[in-house]
Every structure is written in structure tokens, then in C-alpha cells.
Amino acid sequence: MLVEQRKWSKNENWKILSNHQLGDRANLVFVFGSTTLVQDQKRFDEIRTLYPKAEIVVSSGSGEILAGKVEQHTLNVTAIHFEKTQIKTLEINLADVKDSFDAGAHISAQIEKDNLSNLLIFSDGKEINGSHLLTGLQFNLSESVPITGGLAGSYDPFAATYTGLNTIGKTGKVIGIGFYGSHIQIGYASQSGWTPFGPERFITKSTNNILFELNEEPILDFYKKYLEGLFVNIEEAIRMFPLGIKAENGNERIMRSFLSYNPENGGAQFAGEMPEGIKVRMMRSNINSLLDSAEEAAKNSVIPFKSSPPDLALCVSCSGRQFILQDWIDQEVEAIVLGLGSPIPVTGFYSYGEIAPQAKNQKSELHNHTMTITTFKELA
Template identity: 75%
Template structure:
């Protein structure tokens, strides 16, 4: 497996980070960038002319990861050539299906199953219920096939997100990439670095991923009870102190990222399901915990390779981590780079949701507030 990378920004234009002359031999290209740049037809045309035969997968983010750094308002391109691995892609438009579950069910039904070793998903981030998407994806797939990837992001947490397959990014698309054959070894890990605090509460009123009440108390009143005086705006408090849903796996919790609040009905929109009856607690973190967790995710993602180094890492971190890290955001990526080594290619973006198994031999799940990493190594 060979990897080359380049990036574009308005001031400097294109910068070649690595050049192996892949050109027409590239089979897969990841394009991650800001919402305006992934929609730029001229830039996409330049990527297409450089890699005329590749499947080009596009996703927007709230920050772009490449060459061990986080950048803003850039377009980052990672081109791949496989020696013995086959890939197949497909795209589903949200307007063409019933709901988020149906999107996943269509992908898992249409993707070829024979020899499928891994499925990557890059989805619209603000018009989809990520939990229902995962349920649909798993409907027609073997549990042995890990699903990784993420939901597209945007700098403004309330604005549109964009994805595309062999076209500029547009709203409402979900992209699937199937990897086939025995020669591609894949690792994955998702680490959070958040800890619960405060009382455990039940979700007493919700509709899918819209939360109204905890213990029959409006969501903003609940936060005000515990955080009043620390925040003038309780909506901001939900963003800084997300909720963790208790799972069946010991002390593990699935974190849910807050996206928006509707003052008319008192509903808080989250990136994944908030099921009635579930037990939740507020979660908190700090800069050091998030940086340490990112490094742990990198180390864990390399476990399948033993002493060999992966060929590539795709990193999907959550926009919610940015609110805590702020000026320390590059340190999170430096923690990942330290684990991988400076010479290993990595790319990714900050998202509205991350997709990976919660632990080895478990089903894939939608995560929030995590660093989620997929690593690839082709054996030739």
C-alpha cells in the first residue's frame, strides 16, 4: 500500500507533502476540508485531474488533520494505491430513503459481502441520527465486519455539513467504502478521556436523538441546578459537559455530543439516540486527559500489527473535544503522532460523530467526544 498527500490553502495554494507519482494508479482518495473548500468545483477538478481513476471520497470537518497538525480552512488530500486489495464504494442520498435506519440498511444490503473485511462510512453530520444509521448498517452485515468512519463536521456547530463520492461535497449524502481481501490488515480504536460526575439520572422524555427531560425535569433546568454560576448560558454548559449513557459493558459510557437546542419545545438535539429509560450522567474532562486518550487510541489501533507499523491512519476526532482543548488542539494530534512516529501518514478531521467498535470483538457504535482511529496495513 502506497500513500501520498498534499494540501491546499488560499494563501499558499497546493503544497506537496509526499509524492510517489501515484497519479492514474491511485484507487482511493480521501479529501477532507472546510465546508467551503469541499464544495469548490475548481479544487475538486484539480484533484480529479491528478487522480483520474480513483474513487474520491469527500467530507467536511470542523478542523482538518494532516502531517501531525490540525489546520483550518484547508483542503487535505490523501491518495492510496493498493497492491492486492480491492475497494468498492457506494453513495446513498437521504432524500431517497425513509430515515436514518433506512440509509444504513440500504448500504448494508447493496454492498458486496463476499470478502468484505471492513466498511468505512462518511456521513452527513447534521441531518442524520447516527445511532439509527449504525443499526441499519448492521442489519445486513456480519458482526465480524468492523464499521469505522465518522459524521461530517463544520466550523459552525449549527451549519450544514458536506460529503460526496466522485463529486464536490453536498448535503445529505452517506458514503460507504468496502475493503476486500485477506491482504489488508485493519486496526481500530476509540478513546474518550472523559469521566462521569454528579448524580445518575434517567431519561424520562425523549424522541430519538432529541432529549427533553431528565427525571421529569427539563434539560436546561437540570444543568442549571448543578452548573448555575459557572455558565451564563446553559446551552453552552451542555456543550462543555456532555452526557454519558450507561452501557452493558461494565463502567463504559457512550458519550453524546450536543448539537442544538430548540427553545420553542425545550428539546436538546444530540448526535445519537437518547433512549427513554436510559441512565445518564454528566461527563467532564481536561486538556491532559484528552491528549492522553488520543495517544492511547493510537497505541491501541496498532495492536493487530504487532511489531509492524501501519501504512496509514485515518483519525476522526469530535468537535466537542475542541471546546475543551481550544488552543491545545495540536497537542492532541501530537500525542497521536508520538505513538505512530513522524514518518507515518495520517489524515482526518473533527466530526459530529465517530464510528468504531467500542472494544475488540464488540459491535461498532456511534461515539461522541472521542478520538477514533482506523489503521491500515497491506501485506504484500
């Protein structure tokens, strides 16, 4: 497995960041960038000219992870040559299916399952219900096949997000990449660095990912009770203190990040499912905890690679972590590099949702506010 990385920026144009120049040997290319640049046909045509035989997967983000730091307003390009591993891709248009579950079910039904080692997913982050998508993805797949990836992001939380397969980024697309054979080895990990505080509450009124009431109390009143006076804008307070829903194992909390509040109906939109009857608690974190969790995720992602390091680390972090880290955002990527323990290529983006199993041998979950890492190695 060979990896080539390069980036495009307005000031530097194309800049090569690795020794390999794969050309028509590349069979998979990841392109992560701003919503504007992933829609730029000229830039896409340049990438297609560089890698004429590759499957090109495009996703927007609220920041691009490359070369040990976080970039903005760039195109982050990672080209891969697999020698012995087969990949297969497919794309679902949300306009062609009934709902998010149906989109996932179509992918899991259509993708070839013989010798499938891992399914990587990149999806529109605004038009999708990520929890329903993941349920559909798992509908026709064995639980032994890990699903990792993430939902596209945007610098503007109210703007559209974009993904694409062999085209510029577009809205409403879900991309699946299957990896096949015994020569590909996959590692994964997801860590949040958040801890619960305050009373536990039941969700008593919600619709999918729109939360209205906790213990029959309007969601905004709940937050005001504990946080009013600490923040000028209560919506900012909700972003600083997201909710954690109790996982199936009863020990962990799955993070749910706040997206927006609708004063007309009193509903708070979160990035994942908020089912009625589930217990939730407010969550809190700080810069040190987030950096430690990023390093821990990196360490856990390389555990399967005992004899030699992986060939690539794909990082999908949450845009909500950016909100906390602010000027410390580069330190999160530095923590990943430290945790990986070896100088391997790192790529990724900041998302509206991260997909990975909570732990080994568990089914994949939709996460928020986590650093999620998928590591790849092709065995001889």
C-alpha cells in the same frame, strides 16, 4: 500500499507533503476540508485531474488533520494505491430513502459481502440520525465486519455538512467504502478521556436524539441546578459537560455531545440517540485527559501490527473536543503521532460523530467526544 498527501490553501495553493506522486495509480482518495472548499468545483476538478482513476471520497469537518497538526480552511488530500486489496464504494442519498435506518440498511444490503474486511462510512452530519444509521448498517452485515468512520462536521455548528463520492461535497449523502481480501489488515480504537460525575439519572422523555427530561425534570433545569453561576451561557455549560449513556456491557459510557437547544419545546438536541429509560450521567474532562486519550487510542490502533507499523492512520475526532482543547488542539495530533510510535501518514477531520467498536470483538457504536482511529496496512 503507497500513500501520497497534499494540501490546498489560499496562501500556498497546492503543496505536496510526501515523496510519492501516485497519479493514475491511486485507487482511493480521501478529501477533507472546510464546508466551502469541499463544494468548490474547481478544486475538485484539480483533484480529479491528479488522480483520474481513483474513487474520491469527500467530507467536510470542523478542522482538518494532516502533517502532524490541525489545519483550517484547507483541503487535506490523501491518495492511496492498493496493490492487492480491492475496494468498492457506494453512495446513498437520504432524500431517496425513508429514514436514517433505511439509509444504513440500503448500504449493508447492497454492498458485496464476500471477503469484506472492513466498512468505512462517511455521512452527512446534520441531516442524519447517526445511531439509526449504524443500526441499519449492522442489519445486513456480520458482526465480524468492523464499521469505522464518522459524520461530517462544520466550523459553524448551525451550518450544513457535506459529503460526496466522485463529486463535490453535497448535503444528505452517506458514503460507504468496502475493503476486500486477506491482504488488508485493519486496526481501530476509540478513546474519550471523559469521566462521569454527579448523580445518575434516567431519561424519562426523549424523541430520537432530542432530550427533554431527566428523572421527569426538564433538561435545562437539570443543568442549571448543578452549573448555573459557573457559566454565563448555560448552553456553553452543556457543551463543557456532555452526557454519557451506559453502554451495553454496563461498564463503559458512550458519549453524547450537545448540539443545540430549542426554547420553544424545551428539547436539547444531541449528536446521537438518547433513548428513554437509559441511565445517563454528566461527564467532565480536561486538556491532559483528552491528550492522554488520543495517545492511548493511537497505541491501541496499532496493536494488530506486531511486526511492522501500519501504512496509514485515519483519525476522526469530535468537534466537542475542540471546544475543550482550544489552543491545545495541535497537541492532540502530536499525541497521536507519539502513540503510533512510527512516522506514518496521518489524515482525518473533526466530526459530529465517530464510528468504531468500543473494543475488539464488539459491535460498532456511534461515539461523541472521542478520538477514533482506523489504521490500514496492506500485507505482501
